[in-house]
Amino acid sequence: MSWYDxxxxxxxxRESAARRTTVPEGLWKKCVKCExxxxxxxxxxxxxxxxxxxxxxxxxARKRLNYFLDEDPREEIFSDVVPVxxxxxxxxxxxxxxxxAAQKSTGExxxxxxxxxxxxxxxxxxxxxxxNFHGGSMGYAVGEKFTRAAxxxxxxxxxxxxxxxxxxxxxxxxxxxxxxxxxxxxxxxxLKQGRVPYISVMTDxxxxxxxxxxxxxxxINIAEPDARAGFAxxxxxxxxxxxxxxxxxxxxxxxxxxxxxxxxxHRNEMRPTLYRLLSKLSGKAPDNQPPTSGDSQPESVEEFxxxxxxxxxxx
Amino acid sequence: MNPNFLDFEQPIADLxxxxxxxxxxxxxxxxxxxxxxxxLRDKSAKLTxxxxxxxxxxxxxxxxxxxxxxxxxxxxxxxxxxxxELHGDRHFADDHAIVGGIAMLGEHPVMVIGQxxxxxxxxKVARNFGMPKPEGYRKALRLMKLAERFKLPxxxxxxxxxxxxxxxxxxxxxxxxxxxxxxxxSRLRTPIICVVIGEGSSGGALGIGVGDHLVMxxxxxxxVISPEGCANIIWKTSExxxxxxxxxxxxxxxxxxxxxxxxxxxxxxxxxxxxxxxMSERIRxxxxxxxxxxxxxxxxxxxxxxxxxxxxxxx
Numbered sequence: 201m202s203w204y205d206x207x208x209x210x211x212x213x214r215e216s217a218a219r220r221t222t223v224p225e226g227l228w229k230k231c232v233k234c235e236x237x238x239x240x241x242x243x244x245x246x247x248x249x250x251x252x253x254x255x256x257x258x259x260x261a262r263k264r265l266n267y268f269l270d271e272d273p274r275e276e277i278f279s280d281v282v283p284v285x286x287x288x289x290x291x292x293x294x295x296x297x298x299x300x301a302a303q304k305s306t307g308e309x310x311x312x313x314x315x316x317x318x319x320x321x322x323x324x325x326x327x328x329x330x331x332n333f334h335g336g337s338m339g340y341a342v343g344e345k346f347t348r349a350a351x352x353x354x355x356x357x358x359x360x361x362x363x364x365x366x367x368x369x370x371x372x373x374x375x376x377x378x379x380x381x382x383x384x385x386x387x388x389x390x391l392k393q394g395r396v397p398y399i400s401v402m403t404d405x406x407x408x409x410x411x412x413x414x415x416x417x418x419x420i421n422i423a424e425p426d427a428r429a430g431f432a433x434x435x436x437x438x439x440x441x442x443x444x445x446x447x448x449x450x451x452x453x454x455x456x457x458x459x460x461x462x463x464x465x466h467r468n469e470m471r472p473t474l475y476r477l478l479s480k481l482s483g484k485a486p487d488n489q490p491p492t493s494g495d496s497q498p499e500s501v502e503e504f505x506x507x508x509x510x511x512x513x514x515x
Numbered sequence: 516m517n518p519n520f521l522d523f524e525q526p527i528a529d530l531x532x533x534x535x536x537x538x539x540x541x542x543x544x545x546x547x548x549x550x551x552x553x554x555l556r557d558k559s560a561k562l563t564x565x566x567x568x569x570x571x572x573x574x575x576x577x578x579x580x581x582x583x584x585x586x587x588x589x590x591x592x593x594x595x596x597x598x599x600e601l602h603g604d605r606h607f608a609d610d611h612a613i614v615g616g617i618a619m620l621g622e623h624p625v626m627v628i629g630q631x632x633x634x635x636x637x638x639k640v641a642r643n644f645g646m647p648k649p650e651g652y653r654k655a656l657r658l659m660k661l662a663e664r665f666k667l668p669x670x671x672x673x674x675x676x677x678x679x680x681x682x683x684x685x686x687x688x689x690x691x692x693x694x695x696x697x698x699x700x701s702r703l704r705t706p707i708i709c710v711v712i713g714e715g716s717s718g719g720a721l722g723i724g725v726g727d728h729l730v731m732x733x734x735x736x737x738x739v740i741s742p743e744g745c746a747n748i749i750w751k752t753s754e755x756x757x758x759x760x761x762x763x764x765x766x767x768x769x770x771x772x773x774x775x776x777x778x779x780x781x782x783x784x785x786x787x788x789x790x791x792x793x794m795s796e797r798i799r800x801x802x803x804x805x806x807x808x809x810x811x812x813x814x815x816x817x818x819x820x821x822x823x824x825x826x827x828x829x830x
Binding site: 284286287289290291292339340343344347369370371373374375376377378379380381382383385386387388389390392393408409411412413414415416417429430431432436437440441445446449450458459460 | 678679680681682684685686687688689690691693694695697698699701702717718721722724725737738739740745748749750758759762763764765769770773775822825826828829830
């Protein structure tokens, strides 16, 4: 409480406190990189990329797909796939309760959202990881939904695009999670043999089991600028080799330099770039350039109250 | 404390000390020490059986990592004959953490690929303690493709603390190397049998672990993250590793219930290292039986069964 509030009569003080709470939460957001204070609607219009320093902020799965796909037609698929606690896993909390909490805070059933829709008129299946759900970790539900989406793409010859953001395999589903790596890799191999294009877009961060399976198996691998991606986390590597890691280690630029990815693509260039690539892979000329966002611009600010900067909580 | 015995085996170690002492006395004394030794041996065997019939998950983790646990190079000459080791990934190096070559299993020529931790200190260092780098997985992939062309069944022996978490590993694309193996193994046109002989740790183990039949030795372990790693993340201390091992279900009995592991090969009382010949014989018998089943199947059926099995993980 400020000195000014302290000297005010109590009735007035209450009133001012009440007035303060009516200011919408999250109207302003500080860029985690350059610390510029940004007006949210501006940030939204720029695909949640800082207009000052170009830092790509983490965005949720739904928002990601909204930016990426044409506004119409668009349909969520396989939303009936839900997580299963086969091991009745319990540490300091029960996994079941952790799941319920994550479902409540994100409004999602698990960490992957799948949609079928179009990219500038090109039919497509797109999936995106929700990093706020258990660090985007892959357990049964993520692996199963990814696999079904890939199978749908294969059956119809529609290209598959995956936006990954994940801490790795989900510990609480133990070996079932590990086996999702084998499962998703197997279905992607069928896509490959069926000559159905798969583009993997890595967004900050990608580690562990997701990195060592679906994220690096793209016909074309893409990363957003400055995204971190690797097999082992930097802490584990530092502990193992007992030395400091070089600057920029495991960042997109490092991945490009070492030949792991084909290109780094700015979020606002994602739609036109993927459209060009997929048109050509489908044997067509990329005739017209799509707008950078599939969505009409956001009108209200209320729905963007969620803070997306949550640290990864899984390996 | 005798380094040949684990902490929970201490009562057995005490008995063995007594037996040894009596044997020394026996050489210069003719009272009936022979009978006494036999009684003690009997007692020791019964005690071993009793202790081993009631192991916790953490105890089994320790047996799987026992310093005297047989490794790939202990088994190869006992299970197979005419082994010719093949080296190198043809791109960068020969990774000594993965051993591979062509051998005879009975009358069948096969490709054997296994992770090797190394026995002596020097050997351990040369083999990077069984932690493969990308070139190890790429060597394995090369040998598997070779096996496919010449219709050799592939037998993999899994025993690793994990893929190597280091700068060079990341630079050369450890994630991609593992992912590629998962994808190709899912459709390799030759039977693949995978045996977990010691420690199956995460993606590093799975990188040579996708096949038609997955079998574990009774006291081997298979996990998505080491119990220490899991405990560090969830409990913030590696001292909780025993709880993590319990919660994750790292042993063959649980993994068989989950439908991930197909079979368990029983170990001699006290673990595989107490009777290497017997253990090798049991593995050999199991491999021969499974190989005949797989060889009798039409190739397309075998591949479809492998794929459907991968798709079923977690259902």
